[in-house]
Amino acid sequence: MASITLTPSEEEIQNFVLHYQSSLSPSKNPYIRYFFKLPQVSISIYTSGKVLFQGESAENYASFFGYQTNQEISGQDCPLIGTDEVGNGSYFGGLAVVASFVKPDQHDFLRKLGVGDSKTLTDQKIRQIAPLLKEKIQHQALLLSPSKYNEVIGERYNAVSVKVALHNQAIFLLLQKGVEPEKIVIDAFTSSQNYDKYLKNEANHFSNPVTLEEKAEGKYLAVAVSSIIARDLFLENLENLGRELGYQLPSGAGAASDKVASQILQAYGIEGLNFCAKLHFKNTEKAKKLLER
Structure with a gap:
């Protein structure tokens, strides 16, 4: 999905509003002066004077302000919310989802700190720099405990829709703190169609457009x-x-998890696993079989 940010003059903005006033839509974001829903594009005009175009037809509508397709646009050269989750592939432990708001003037600090894809960092390095990030970067963290995860999976949610709910809620709560992103990027865990389908079931919504990108943690x-x-x-x-x-408790969902799960099952029963593990994983049945030997 294309995303373009421009800073036209106030006169140009008013001309645009007048031209497309029939497509004006309400926005709950106090920092958005005008919000438009047009074919294959959403357009947000912020109180700061920035104009954000998101959608397949972004370039077409941005041309109103003289934008040309060969113009070089940096993907993160703007205030941006990015989200990611951890724990989805691990049998033990909860599901953590975080939304962070980063501005361009913080990029140097983050790069000097060694921030990159967490998959390329050791756990020791992550534990070392995470407190600094929590202190310096506005963020919203959510943790769904294993017992709560087991309660909602199969009843109200599946493994994908529960992540949609958590990502949406983290972004919603971060926006409530007054941050003003020009772009919101989610590290893609499903298709945009799936995300939008499950999002309809959620109570909290916001008008800011969201982009799902694969391997976004590296971008x-x-x-x-x-x-x-x-x-x-x-x-x-x-x-x-x-x-x-x-x-x-080991991370992941391999043989080590099966072994520890069988020990917990023997010591505490299924209630013990419900407390610390995601029961719908195949590890639960494997642990039971280990006990039968």
Whole structure:
């Protein structure tokens, strides 16, 4: 999905509003003066004077202000919210989702800190820099505990729709804090069609357009920040759950998880696994079979 940000004159903005006034739509964002829904594009005109075009026809409508397709646009050279989740592929531990708001003047600080895709950083490095990120970067972190995850999966949500709910809620709460992004990027875990389908079931909505991009944590510092904070939150939760049960809980969903799960099952029963693991994973059945041997 194309995203273009321009800063036209006030006269140009008023001419645009007059020309497309029949397509004006309401916006709950206090920082958006005018919001338009047009064929294959949404257009937000902010109180700051910035105009954001998002959608397949972004270039067509941006041409109203003299935008040309060969103009070089930096993907993150604007105030941006990026989100990511950690824990989705791990049997033990909860599901952590974080939305972070990063401005261009923070890029140097983040790069000097070594911020990048959390998958390329060691857990030790993540635990080291996450507190600094939490202090310096506006963000919203959410953690769905394993027991709550097990409660809602199959009843109200599936493995995809629960992530849609968490990403949407993290962004919504961060916007409520008054941040003014010109772009919102989610590290894609499903298609845009799926995301929009499940989003209809959520109570909280916002008018800002959202872009889902694959491998976004390697493209946008805001997504990388969210990835690191979410990983730190997940690891902390994993440690706390294991401490309460008296076991070291492994990350991931491999054979090590099967073995520890069978031990917890023997010691505490299914209630113990419900407390620390995502029960719909195949590891639960594998753990039961290990006990039968």
